Amino acid sequence: MTWIWSNMDLIWDRTLDHLVLSVPSIILSFVIALPFGWLAHRYRASRAVILTTVGLLYAIPSLPLFIVLPFIVGTSIRSPLNLIIALTLYGVALMVRVVADGLGSVDRDVQQSATGVGFSGWTVFWQVELPLAGPVLLAGLRVVAVSTVSLATVGAVIGAQSLGSLFTDGIQRGIQEEIIAGIVATVLLALVLDAALVLFGRLLMPWTRRSAIGVAARNSAVVAGVTT
């Protein structure tokens, strides 16, 4: 415990590094996944192509991706940008399927009624389909947030600083407290971001407060599993 108290500054700095890596990745995943998920939902032909691609993308182990990516997009291996791009790719891979499933879960009658009362395709999407798919999207985004925070630690082995640096430093110097502190801080950070998303969801979707839709969607998302 003494190590933890005397190194609070270090843990805090690494937590900030970690936030810089994970928060942009989570937001970008959602924004990028939305149009691709819509395409996968809307057209049969694009569905197969998009879902197979994201499935394969998701299968790529993180460490090799962190190493290969700089040579494809021209970033430096250790730069936060490299990690943000890689983490965003994983987030997108998870989220596209969720968006497609979420939009698919919207009752067709509701969608047709909206068209019937004169909504254009664009407004049906933004004002009917998207809000109704909201709970499923939120559940998916929570999974993305937690797995992104966990995955970001892997970057430490290639020298990108995050809470994962506490693991590599801890094993090299043989400090058990440092590794445990790193694990606890990572889990706490994941929980905080998860809680923030839940809160955000309640503000944006006040009608879901006492519904079980979110719970059901989350349970189904849990099965998806997350690779390192």
Added chain:
Amino acid sequence: MSFFIETLAWLLDPANWIGAGGIPTRLAQHLLFTLVTLIVAAVIAVPIGFVIGHTGRGRGLAVAISGAFRAIPTLGLLTLVALWVGIGLSAPFVALIVLAIPPILAGAYTGFEAIDRKIIDAARAVGMSEAQILLKVELPLGLPLLIGGLRSATLQVVATATLAAYIANFGLGRYLFEGLRIRDYGEMLGGSVLVILLAIVLEGVFALIQKLVVPRGVTEGLPTDIRDGSSRSRPVMETTIEKGNSNVHST
């Protein structure tokens, strides 16, 4: 472009294909390690998952545990266990079994949950014993989702086994760390390409198995992909819409 040529040169160099540090040996280590870890994890997780799925008890706990494990960083678990048991193979072995259990467990019990309750009621009504229901009804119907769980676990283990080369001298991950250390782009990229190919091939094999294990005669009402999760509530919601349907009951 030069990186591409270096990678290709490293991959095609005959010197990298022989000996204790050669690609075939490291690939075999990686695969064997993955296989053994999966078998041990499955022996632990599948029976527990079947009990949860069959009885419906302990589901909340299983969901909570799977959720909590998602948040635990694999690298942290790996380094912590390594610090306890020492540098070597046993640390990644223990850590990876722990990581592989939640997806297999989830696959096992969601496979059972996805089955229409009417089918199980019917099996009971024709006089099947609980053991028969488990082995002849629930197991074959739940198999695609169980394989899906094994698929997630395999991806997880292959990926983390790469990472495990950080603390143990084994597997394809060694090329990545060695290449990074001595700044040999050919080696780190070549190693990365091998790991990525391995993961994608395994993903393909599992996708195929998942299709093949769907029992004959079952084409509808069964989720074909693990990521779709349980579809148990959908048929019920559809039946309530029909007017005058007297058979509607909630599950």
